[in-house]
Amino acid sequence: MIYDLLEYFKDNPRSNQLVIDQYTLKSGLYIRLNKDGSECMLTVQKRESPQGELYNWFKKADHFSCIIDTNKAFDVPKKVMHNNNFFTLFFKTKSLLAQGKLKDEFINHVPVFYDKLIRKLNSKDVLNFSEKAGLSPVNEEAIIHNRDIIIQKLPEIMRKVIELELKDDDYIKLFFEEDMEAYQREYIRYYYPYIFNKNDFNIPFGDTIYGLSAANMGLNTKKPFLEHKTTNFKVPFRISLEDAMEAKKLFEWLSNQKNEEGKSxxxxxxxxxxxxxxxxxxxxxxxxxxxxxxxxxxxxxxxxxxxxxxxxxGEINRFEPNNYLMLEYYDARATSIRSGMEQMVDKYLYSFKLKRYYKTNPKDIKRISHRLMNLLLLSRKAMEDFFIKGDDQGIRHCADRITLELVKEKINEKETVFFHNTGCAMNIRLALLKYFDIGGKKDMGDRVRQMFEQLAYKADNDDVAACADDSEFYFAAGQLVRYILLQSEAKELKHDMVDPFLNAGKAKRFKYEIKGVYHKYSHAFNLRGKRFNNLLSMVMGYDIEDHKKIDFDMFLAGLAAKNVMYVKGENDRENEQ
Structure with a gap:
């Protein structure tokens, strides 16, 4: 699991430097108090990364001197000082100044903080862990010496802060010049007592200590239900002190990763x-x-x-999203790249909601229909497994059922029906069925084209026309329903005009709805129209068995495909294209 990754990270001889390379300084004023009495100063602004030897020194020293969080600061409960050693002092501008003057409260708090620091560094926990790390006790005289220098420098620091016009939340960070090895020793002294989730679970063994990792583990006094209640051990696993520190570095490195564009x-x-x-x-x-x-x-x-x-x-077998429904505008192109296939599925089936919400908590998913939400939650793991991890087992299992429902959802996606969007989604569904050879439907897309050609021939023929089978009946029904609905005098087609067909549970009900919509708009038809009369007779004259499942694939394909009722150059009356 995660600790397989940790082993790989540990084996890297540059793991320490990897973390520091990715580390960035927070905005504020950085001052190094050199041993010869001089000072080096650097200002850092948000989203800026200065370069140079001084910046790199501050970056390393700052990395080794920051606290885990304010709850684990030496300066509790005040939480004004945010450093973890006596070589530094970190605080924010708003803690130092009030109306352009030094706060008396801050001046008085500095000695109090250093007293807390001495007590903490001489506490039993810190001394025990320091001994395990081979560290000598801290030199209290050095701590007091640094404290006195800081107090003496405060008025000068105040003037620099005012001159630079630092913001309230900008940091002021003071560093004493020391070897980086000394900073690293104090880093270990601070982190060892806090590196485990809870020290109550620690077990000394050999030259080290084993404890419950704080990485990816939420077990604490507020979550006792995570304890193992029915075993002789309360925690699921323990790792060594050294591995816990490596895990911290790994998570720190991950949290600071950016792409080529600098985005997190x-x-x-x-x-x-x-x-x-x-x-x-x-x-x-x-x-x-x-x-x-x-x-x-x-x-x-x-x-x-x-x-x-x-x-x-990233390469896959060639995915060919053919224009099975003969749409006038359709820009999907064949690809052998996994991410390219993912983009098409996301665009045409999920309306750009798939990639965006792969991992999002359902309560945080916004501006999405209830139906699409359910379909997304049911299928996103399978889609992610294939597109992100290369595992096609899940998508093979659910693609047929989910993509059909997604095509239906395209009808209800907006108040106004855009059959072109439904057609694009259907093309992708048919391409997926062929790509994964799902449910014996591999050749459905090619059959749709053949069916259109056959239907066009029958609609133009003077002979009596009849549907050859159930598939042709449902395809013809889709063509007929679309043509009838387009006779409506309404400016736009509403999705509730199509819903009765999608919600029909049985074939007889489906056919009843066709009769209903025909009678509603019968006044608009030319009784001498050969194509329409042939198409109508084919659909209404076909005897469909009621117990059979409705073939929504063919109905939707007929509904969204190029329509046999329109010859080239004739106005389609549609604003969708």
Missing amino acids: LSEGYIPLVDENLIALEDKITKRRNMHYVHIEKGTDTIIDDYDFLPGIT
Whole structure:
């Protein structure tokens, strides 16, 4: 699972540097107090990443000096100071100044904070973990010395802050010049006592400690139901202190990943190519073994989906979304790229709601019909497994049923019916049935074309025309219903004009609805119209058995396809194209 990925990350000799390379400084003022009495200063603004030796020094020192969160700060309950060692002091502008003057409250709080720092660093927990890490106790005189220098520098710092016009939430971060190894030692001293989920579950073993990882684990006093109640052990697993620190680095690295455009990544692939190289890629390219991760970013970074994908590739067998329904405007093109196929399915079947809502909590999905919501929730895992992970088992199982319902939903997608959109969706459905060879319907698209040609011939023929089978009946019914509905004097066709046919449970009811819509608009027809009379007689004269299932595929195909009632150059009366 996730710890397979951790093993791969641990094997990388540059894991520490990988984290720091992705790390960015928060906006504010950074000051290094050098040992020779001089100062180095750097200002960082939001969305800017300065370069250079000084910036890189601050980036490393800042990474090693930040707290996990304010609840685990040394400065509780005030939470004014946000640093984790005595080489630094971090606070926000609004804590330092009020109306352009130093806050007395802040000046008085600085010695209080350093007293808390000394007590915490000499606490039993910190001393025990420091001993496990091979660290000597802190030098209290060094802490007091740094405190006195900071207090002395406060008026000067205040003037710089006012001069730079820092915002209230900008940070002021003070650093003492020390070797980076010293910063890293204090980083370990701070993090070891907090690295596990809860120290009550820790077990000393050998030269280390095993505990419940804080990564992807929510077990705490507020969630006792996550404990194992029926076993001799309360927690599901424990990891070593060293692995817990590596897990922290892994999650930190993941949370800071960006794509080539600089946008934050919430998912991606980690290819197993070279143990000296590790990267999160946002797309699949050539065939490789990969780790797939999806992360949720919040107070903590959580991996909410992980999979190992052996030999996955972005190339697929050629997907050909042919224009089976002979639509006048249809721009889907054949592709051998997995993401290209995904884009077509998302566009034509899901109205761009699939990729956007792969992982979204249902309560956060907005501007979507109730029906489409249900279909999305039923199918998105299968679609994601194929398009993101290369596993076609789920999509083969559900594609026939789901895509038919999605085509029906196209009728109800908007108050006004756009048969062209339904036709595009039907083309994609037929292409998917052929691609996955689902349910013996592989050749349905080709049959639709043949049926149109046969129906066009029969409609123009002077001989008595009849439907050859149930499939031709339903296709002809779709053609007839569309033509009849277009005789309405209404400017737009409403979806409730089509709903009775889609909701018909039995064949007799379906045919009854055709009779009803014909009688409603019969005044608009030319009784001498050969095509219409032939088409009407074919549909109304066909004896359909009531117990058989309605062939909605053929009805929808007939409804959305090119219509035999219109010859080239004649006005189709449709505004949909």
